[in-house]
Amino acid sequence: MRAVQLSRLEGPEGLELVDLPVPAADGRLVIEVHAAGVGFPDLLMTRGRYQFRPEPPFVPGVEMAGIVHAAPDGSPFRPGDRVVSWAALGGWAEYAVASPATSFAIAPDMSFAEATSLVNYQSAYFGLVDRGAARAGETVLVHGAAGGVGSAAVDIARALGLTVIAVAQGEEKLHIARDLGAVHGLEADSEWLSAVKEITGGRGVDLVFDPVGGDRFLDSVRALATDGRLLVVGFAGGSIPEIKVNRLLLKNASVVGVAWGEYARHDLEMPQRIGRQLQDLWEARKITPKVGRTFPLEQAAGALREIEERRAVGKIALIVRE
Secondary structure: OEEEEEOOOOHHHHEEEEEOOOOOOOOOEEEEEEEEEEOHHHHHHHOOOOOOOOOOOEOOOOEEEEEEEEOOOOOOOOOOOEEEEEOOOOOOEOEEEEOHHHEEEOOOOOOHHHHOOHHHHHHHHHHHHHHOOOOOOOEEEEEOOOOHHHHHHHHHHHHOOOEEEEEEOOHHHHHHHHHHOOOEEEEOOOOHHHHHHHHOOOOOEEEEEEOOOHHHHHHHHHOEEEEEEEEEOOOOOOOOOOOOOHHHHHHOOEEEEOOHHHHHHHOOOHHHHHHHHHHHHHHOOOOOOOEEEEEEHHHHHHHHHHHHOOOOOOEEEEEOOO
16 A cells, blocks of 8 residues: 655654554554544644644554445444544554544545544644533634644634634634634734734733644733633644743633643543534534545645644645545
């Protein structure tokens, strides 16, 4: 089978197209991959900077969508089922393996490229609802609002009845966020904190959804209302911020970690539960996954550069089979 393999921990430059055997099932689903997601964790992994640090050579790709080729006894899936799956590695290939516990069904009218965004949607839903206890009528500030997980957060928050303030880099990305349902769009390089205070009448926001981190983190804390929750989703900004916790004390505020993949290792029912919620939202036409650029499998390096150079809008996907 064709696969993209990382031979050196050099980011996109370390990738090469190779021919490999179809992976052994070993009690997992074997998936005929049609599309694979590309995200910030993939970029970090190709440079050895992610919390999971496999030694090369390995096939990257944690998100894959396709058709079940083989399934173990007792699995809820059967050959021919359309699924999207999350795995530690292996998605950038014509066949991949994944646990039935971190796989969920794709609606018949959803494309495989759209389906690659559903792991981001799982993370966003898990963050907003499970970890953030979001309630209809609240206000949420979303950083990186046009990226893969940020755009998913905007879409889900709007579907759940929250008012969304989007922060993104450039008018094109803000346009995407507004199309997904953001009521307000603020430039990341602007005085966005002052704008948030003005929009909320000085009160602040109930939630901050932050996959960016970096030097905007402190202002995100300042943007919280009393009893606000700051959801730490990732560090696409490159640095892991620190905070003096007296700022939380004075506001009765919370900083909450959001690591969907890690949680899924301990709660095997969670991905299926959230998958059903997302299926309901899709069937009601309340969510619209945003697919940005797509690349053929052999251009995986170009897809990673889209992430690295911060040009990504929506979900970036590799098309493995037409």
